Amino acid sequence: MTIAETMTQASNEELIEHILTRYHDTHREQLPELIQLSERVERVHGGHTACPAGLSAHLGQMAEELEAHMAKEEQILFPMITRGMVAMAGGPVSVMRHEHEDHGSALEELERLTNGLTLPDGACGSWQRLYQGLATFRDDLKAHIQTENDLLFSRIDGGN
Numbered sequence: 001m002t003i004a005e006t007m008t009q010a011s012n013e014e015l016i017e018h019i020l021t022r023y024h025d026t027h028r029e030q031l032p033e034l035i036q037l038s039e040r041v042e043r044v045h046g047g048h049t050a051c052p053a054g055l056s057a058h059l060g061q062m063a064e065e066l067e068a069h070m071a072k073e074e075q076i077l078f079p080m081i082t083r084g085m086v087a088m089a090g091g092p093v094s095v096m097r098h099e100h101e102d103h104g105s106a107l108e109e110l111e112r113l114t115n116g117l118t119l120p121d122g123a124c125g126s127w128q129r130l131y132q133g134l135a136t137f138r139d140d141l142k143a144h145i146q147t148e149n150d151l152l153f154s155r156i157d158g159g160n
Contacts, residue, residue: 007151015152016078023144024070030137031063037130045127050120052113062106066141069099073148086156093156100145107138 007015038056045051077092111117117131117138 007147012081012152012155015147016082019144019147019152020074020078023140023147024074026140027066027070027137027144030133030140031059031066034130034133034137035059035063037126037133041124041127041130044124048120050115050118052115055110055113058106058109058113062103062110065099065106066103069096069103072096081152081156089156093153097149097153100149103141103145107141110134110138 007018010018035056038052038059042051042053042056046053072092073096077089077096080086080089080092114131114134117135119127119131123131
């Protein structure tokens, strides 16, 4: 059975625990390192035409927005769901879905800043690690949003 199949069968509590450990904890580890790497790349390669100027600031903004989003889920929405207050969770779910759209827009900007995560010829190790880390973060965030929207939230609002 795949992770997706397992999560489809999981209780709300099990699904929330998976989201917390697989995605929330992971993003909190990923972003500080990515911000540090992007600052280094921008500082060292600022004169290069392919340098992702503004990336560290964008990642910092993403980190702030994502942290605020995850805190709302952890402190308000997820406890509401685990306590069986599903009828009251519709409003918060609607807010989370809207914020997921904002995160999607932030990922589009990340793609623009990095030219689709395309490394220039001769990119240094830091630049390579940065783009590899960004690809992992991007894929994780997309999977995180999909897990919440398609599995957890659709149980609350019927997919609206």
